[in-house]
């Protein structure tokens with residue numbers, strides 16, 4: 280868990296404000312470059328800062344290193360504070376609108392006095408944007424849509440980012456000897472893909488000390504509540520954190536209550552009532568007598584059901600399953616035996632094949648598939664048939680070399696072209712162990728066109744996996760229009776595996792897609808799509824999502840031993 284996203288955000292804001300001022304284009308470029316290298320960094324920027332090694336990062340000189348250190352140590356940066364005073368615009372808000380850049384922001388500020396999303400939305404609804412030079416009615420329409428996307432993105436945080444922020448808070452609070460338990464609750468414990476706010480529960484012998492320490496953490500930018508049992512703060516990265524101190528004898532009840540979801544809790548309370556009991560955050564009561572509350576499983580047991588894994592608590596049938604003893608045995612990270620989608624510097628990956636294989640070996644994988652992009656993805660330096668054939672020979676040699684204990688599988692992530700054909704000839708595809716087909720172009724196709732395109736690709740005798748089937752980028756880009764039901768049907772007919780892409784920004788399929796897929800008998804591959812070695816760690820996020828989709832080990836082909844996995848995907 281790193282603080283890279285948070286630091287990248289701060290650098291980005293400085294860069295945008297400098298660009299807005301328009302005085303030092305050289306500096307703007309330097310900040311933009313720094314944002315890219317921090318975002319692509321394989322290590323935690325905070326660790327590098329502690330070791331005073333920030334300048335070893337490409338594009339980070341002494342000045343930028345000071346900016347980053349200041350932010351990490353104090354939560355503030357002097358240049359940013361000055362820029363914000365000089366340019367009174369919520370620039371990150373406005374920049375989050377797809378298609379809106381500094382040029383537009385400047386125009387609407389200078390002509391209409393727009394400084395944030397709200398005033399931009401008002402101007403758009405009053406039809407004022409369409410009057411501006413170079414904008415027009417169509418752009419105004421797009422901006423109105425884009426504001427909704429930006430709002431969604433601003434109010435929530437990716438699970439991966441929130442987890443790393445929470446673990447930072449945890450490290451600091453656990454230094455207090457009075458803290459006896461520290462648990463994350465809320466949507467984060469349910470491993471939802473995006474998080475509204477972070478909910479922390481603590482058991483402590485001195486609640487005042489915990490609260491006083493919490494509200495004065497260096498990352499805190501504002502305090503909205505500071506009490507004996509509950510405090511709420513906003514961190515300088517923007518996310519809110521709620522901290523509650525609970526008594527030991529009702530910790531389990533509090534954990535159950537504050538884990539949610541609300542729908543899950545409402546149904547549980549109704550079940551308690553039917554038994555003549557009462558359930559709240561202090562315990563389960565029969566009259567005045569408390570019959571459960573110290574630990575969470577005691578609550579579920581006393582209500583006559585199995586303990587429900589947090590990832591399932593959405594009132595999607597888990598309570599009924601827990602009553603009937605039919606909850607699934609959910610997949611776990613340790614069940615994963617290999618990764619079937621990964622990149623190297625042959626296409627747009629950052630590491631060599633050797634480096635990726637070393638990293639995969641360190642995970643003790645039994646097999647690992649190298650699947651670089653193919654030729655029509657020119658921006659990713661995709662491989663043509665010749666390069667792919669050479670890659671096939673290379674992997675044969677690597678397997679023969681015995682340097683790696685795992686089986687290296689020959690793969691490719693081929694592009695689905697606009698007519699649903701693939702961008703590599705069958706005679707080359709037939710020589711690969713695993714072919715993943717993905718959509719990387721024409722993502723705005725209408726539902727019918729997109730569905731036909733994908734279904735046609737799945738008809739290919741050589742495709743095994745449909746990569747990132749919905750193309751969404753969480754908080755950035757909605758999924759493309761596609762009839763997944765029809766896709767699943769076609770996949771079932773052609774023995775195609777659906778990918779659950781483990782990248783924390785993708786995580787398609789979502790939980791309900793996954794349930795729909797396994798319901799029609801499809802199998803899933805949980806793949807990282809890693810572009811550098813550290814991204815192999817993303818597997819955990821894929822497994823969280825798989826659990827939210829009720830998947831057990833048998834639903835996921837990369838939990839199978841090599842032979843069984845290969846025979847399962849065989850045509």
Ligand code: DGT
Pocket residue numbers: 464465466467471473474475476477478536537538539540541544545
């Ligand atoms: P988020 O923060 O939007 O990602 O979602 P949650 O689920 O973390 O929601 P949050 O932070 O508002 O509340 C944390 C948990 O506390 C929630 O999942 C269930 C519980 N809770 C909060 N307010 C209520 C309520 O009014 N009724 C019930 N039954 N439970 C509540």
Ligand code: CA
Pocket residue numbers: 465466467475476477478
């Ligand atoms: Ca929450």
Ligand code: CA
Pocket residue numbers: 465476477478521
């Ligand atoms: Ca909350």
Ligand code: ZN
Pocket residue numbers: 692717719746747
């Ligand atoms: Zn892809």
